[in-house]
Amino acid sequence: MKLARWITDSGNDGSVSEGFVIEDLLVSFPDGQTIADVLAGGLVEAHRLHERTNSAIGVPLSCARLLPPLIPSSVRDFVAFEEHVEGVSTVVDGKSEVVPEWYQAPTFYFTNPHTIRATGEEVRIPETERLDFELELAAVIGGVDGSDGENLDAVSAADHIFGYTIMNDWSARDLQAREMKVRLGPAKGKDFATTLGPWIVTADEFEPFTDDEGFLAIRAEAYVNGALIGADLMSNMGWTFPELVAYASRNSVVRAGDVLGSGTVGNGGCLAELWGRRGEFSPPPLQPGDEVRMVIEGVGEIVNRVGERVPAPPTEPARPRLRRRVREDA
Numbered sequence: 001m002k003l004a005r006w007i008t009d010s011g012n013d014g015s016v017s018e019g020f021v022i023e024d025l026l027v028s029f030p031d032g033q034t035i036a037d038v039l040a041g042g043l044v045e046a047h048r049l050h051e052r053t054n055s056a057i058g059v060p061l062s063c064a065r066l067l068p069p070l071i072p073s074s075v076r077d078f079v080a081f082e083e084h085v086e087g088v089s090t091v092v093d094g095k096s097e098v099v100p101e102w103y104q105a106p107t108f109y110f111t112n113p114h115t116i117r118a119t120g121e122e123v124r125i126p127e128t129e130r131l132d133f134e135l136e137l138a139a140v141i142g143g144v145d146g147s148d149g150e151n152l153d154a155v156s157a158a159d160h161i162f163g164y165t166i167m168n169d170w171s172a173r174d175l176q177a178r179e180m181k182v183r184l185g186p187a188k189g190k191d192f193a194t195t196l197g198p199w200i201v202t203a204d205e206f207e208p209f210t211d212d213e214g215f216l217a218i219r220a221e222a223y224v225n226g227a228l229i230g231a232d233l234m235s236n237m238g239w240t241f242p243e244l245v246a247y248a249s250r251n252s253v254v255r256a257g258d259v260l261g262s263g264t265v266g267n268g269g270c271l272a273e274l275w276g277r278r279g280e281f282s283p284p285p286l287q288p289g290d291e292v293r294m295v296i297e298g299v300g301e302i303v304n305r306v307g308e309r310v311p312a313p314p315t316e317p318a319r320p321r322l323r324r325r326v327r328e329d330a
Contacts, residue, residue, distance in 0.1 A: 001050055003035055003163070004199035006064040016067060017059070020050055021199055025058030035070045035200075039162055039256040040143045043202060046162075068116045069165055069200045070140060073257035075116075077136070077169055077190075078108040078244050080237040083266025083273070090276030106239045106247050108260070111169070112191050117304065119197040124307035126192040128172030131286040131306065132271045134264040135222040135294050137234055138167035139241045140200050141258040149245065149254040154214075157245035160254060163202040164241075166294050166302045167261045168195035173272050173285070196259065197302045206298055214240040218297040220265050225291055229283065230268020234296075237262060 002021035007014060018035050019028040029038065030052050038046050079085060082098055090096045101107075117123055125131050141149070142162025149160045169190060176189025209218050215235035222229045239247075241262070248254050264270045275281055286292070286306050295301040 001046065001163075001202045001205070002199045003038065003046075003202075004069055005035060005067040006059075007067065008059055008064050017064075020053055020055075021061070022053070022055045022058060024061050025055060026061060026064055027053050027055050027058040029053065036257055039070065039140065040146075042143045042145070042256075043162055043204065046142075046202065066118055066120065066198050068118045068196045069198070070196070070257060070259070072113045072116065072196075072259040073255055075111045075113050075194065075259045075261070076108045076248055077111050077167075077261035077263060078106050078239075079263040080106055080239055080244065081232070081263055081266045081269070082238055083232075083236070084264045084269055087266070087273030087276045088264075088270065090279075096276060103238070106244050108244075108248065108263075109186060109190075111194055113259075115191065115193050117193050117195040119195065119302035119304065121195070121304060122307040123170060123193045123195070123304050125286075125288065125309045126172055126175075127310075127312045128174050128189075129285065130173035130272075130281075132171040132173050133222065133224075133286065133292045133294075134167075134169035134171055135220055135230065135232075135269040136167040136169055136261045136264055137216070137218075137220065137296055137299070138165050138196065138259050138261045139163075139245060140165060141245070141254050141256055141260070143256040148256075149249045151251065152246045152249040152254070154240065154242040154246045157249065157254075158203075158214075158242040160245055161203045161241060162256070163200040164206065164299060165196050165200050165259075166198070166296050166299050167259070168292065168294055168302060168304065169261060169264065170194060171270070171272070195302055195304055198300050201299050209298060211235060214242060216241070218299075220269070220297070221295045222269060223291075223293040223295075224283065224286070226293075229271070230265070230274070232265035232267045232269055234262065234265070236266060
């Protein structure tokens with residue numbers, strides 16, 4: 001099953017529709033259900049809802065503009081591909097390596113759920129000279145018997161994976177490099193945009209692609225202006241998606257509507273990896289007018305065009321330490 005959100009070209013009120021993608025039609029959920037409702041109900045209830053959906057009253061995909069397939073309650077992004085870590089580390093901290101700590105446990109950061117973009121949407125450039133993309137697959141969390149996931153093991157965590165969507169973790173590499181030297185981040189270097197889409201494909205659709213260890217043996221590709229930049233298999237992750245979900249829930253909670261990105265695939269899943277390996281900015285950073293297209297087997301594709309640069313107010317440097325720390329009368 002595929003689930004999507006959209007606005008029709010003929011709609012003048014800007015109202016959002018939510019439902020299933022059935023062949024080349026977009027069909028609204030019955031009873032006014034939303035993506036959030038369906039995720040909370042879980043995969044079994046989603047199949048029951050699908051059976052009650054009347055595909056005869058669908059809207060052609062060609063007559064609609066797709067929106068991000070969900071409004072995430074949170075977005076965690078992992079760094080699960082060893083090859084990516086090795087390549088991009090040169091750009092971030094000046095040397096190519098995979099630190100021993102990477103192998104000990106899957107690492108993630110939280111990114112901004114308020115700057116989610118849709119396929120087809122223009123992504124304007126923030127204050128950066130090194131705009132980059134990151135090709136990822138993301139798991140979307142659903143409810144299980146109406147419950148959140150807390151302190152899950154990998155087996156039970158798999159039940160909380162409702163489905164998958166493509167994720168482009170847009171990155172301002174110069175901002176990222178600066179803030180990570182302060183031992184905090186990435187943050188502002190990732191804060192401006194994340195593309196999710198084109199829809200959510202339910203986890204059961206990927207059972208034929210799952211190997212004996214639980215990895216998804218599906219191909220992921222990234223293109224810039226029609227040229228293939230990088231391609232990898234999702235099965236080259238260091239951990240399976242259920243293991244990522246289990247780690248996220250460790251002494252914490254995963255909830256329906258959460259999104260967990262795999263991290264950037266290797267073999268050219270972003271420009272920074274290639275810059276690190278080649279020792280030069282080749283291919284060059286993204287520029288206004290560039291088109292970034294990502295394709296993942298079994299999911300589909302997302303396409304975004306890079307927009308113009310966005311001016312921002314100046315940032316003041318830190319004040320010097322030579323100032324009074326307490327009141328004189330304290």
